[in-house]
Amino acid sequence: MIGDHWGYGKEDGPSAWHRHYPVAKGNRQSPIDIIPNEARRDSRLGPIFLKYDQCRSLNIANNGHSVVVEFDDSDDRSVVLGGPLDNPYRLKQFHFHWGGKGCEGSEHTVAGVGYASELHVVHWNAVKYKTYNDAAAAPDGLAVLGIFLELGDDHRWLHMITDALYMVKFKGSTTDFKGFNPKCLLPSSLHYWTYLGSLTTPPLHESVTWIVLKEPIVISEKQLGMFRMLQFNGEEEDQRMRMENNFRPPQNLKERIVRSSN
Numbered sequence: 001m002i003g004d005h006w007g008y009g010k011e012d013g014p015s016a017w018h019r020h021y022p023v024a025k026g027n028r029q030s031p032i033d034i035i036p037n038e039a040r041r042d043s044r045l046g047p048i049f050l051k052y053d054q055c056r057s058l059n060i061a062n063n064g065h066s067v068v069v070e071f072d073d074s075d076d077r078s079v080v081l082g083g084p085l086d087n088p089y090r091l092k093q094f095h096f097h098w099g100g101k102g103c104e105g106s107e108h109t110v111a112g113v114g115y116a117s118e119l120h121v122v123h124w125n126a127v128k129y130k131t132y133n134d135a136a137a138a139p140d141g142l143a144v145l146g147i148f149l150e151l152g153d154d155h156r157w158l159h160m161i162t163d164a165l166y167m168v169k170f171k172g173s174t175t176d177f178k179g180f181n182p183k184c185l186l187p188s189s190l191h192y193w194t195y196l197g198s199l200t201t202p203p204l205h206e207s208v209t210w211i212v213l214k215e216p217i218v219i220s221e222k223q224l225g226m227f228r229m230l231q232f233n234g235e236e237e238d239q240r241m242r243m244e245n246n247f248r249p250p251q252n253l254k255e256r257i258v259r260s261s262n
């Protein structure tokens with residue numbers, strides 16, 4: 001497919017994605033509305049473990065849809081394991097979705113309520129698949145940690161990311177970003193909901209085991225506002241579009257159940 005011709009606008013937004021990506025109307029699409037008292041407590045669901053101590057962040061980039069921090073995934077130095085996962089999944093990248101001024105911005109919602117933003121920490125099954133691209137297209141290829149961000153005080157470590165955003169204002173820009181460990185973006189509890197879903201952006205592959213943490217982290221309106229100085233457009237484009245509301249609304253649960261950790 002030539003370039004990314006999808007976005008979050010009226011013409012190219014989530015309601016139009018099915019034209020180029022028919023799987024948008026599939027049976028395991030994400031995000032979803034999570035209804036806590038309909039989630040099934042499953043005693044077989046153990047805790048998740050995040051082994052990030054040896055992680056090596058590489059760069060931070062604006063891909064025209066979000067701001068992404070990439071990691072060295074050439075070995076199993078940083079993985080997520082346990083919980084619903086049969087194998088360790090290798091840390092690949094994390095990125096955010098957020099709203100406009102004051103309005104919602106998360107992708108998953110909880111009993112119909114959205115958060116201001118949502119962080120996605122993406123991992124892939126390097127035990128079963130040779131490359132990320134293969135894994136991203138396989139039903140058990142990806143494991144994504146979803147973390148809600150709610151508004152309140154400044155997040156003490158988020159400044160390490162917001163301080164770098166001016167370097168990646170435009171689509172296609174990237175800059176070195178070494179020594180960042182996503183462990184500092186985790187809430188105190190790793191209790192989670194889990195279900196089988198998809199990428200929430202095209203190509204919308206139905207390849208994600210979602211692990212959505214119940215406890216949000218807290219960031220300030222000021223910090224969130226810095227994400228909105230990013231732009232969807234490249235530096236050379238004359239149409240300036242502020243990067244905000246880059247979230248897909250909840251999709252039909254269809255025949256799926258959501259399980260809850262203990």
Ligand SMILES: COc1ccc(C)cc1NC(=O)Nc1ccc2c(c1)[B-](O)(O)OC2
Nearest residue numbers: 120122132133136144198199200201202203
């Ligand atoms: C053009 O993009 C691609 C081309 C080829 C392949 C194999 C994959 C991608 N995209 C991809 O992995 N996106 C992607 C990966 C993980 C997540 C999301 C998007 B999200 O739902 O936002 O959160 C979790």
Ligand SMILES: [Zn+2]
Nearest residue numbers: 095097120200
């Ligand atoms: Zn995402």
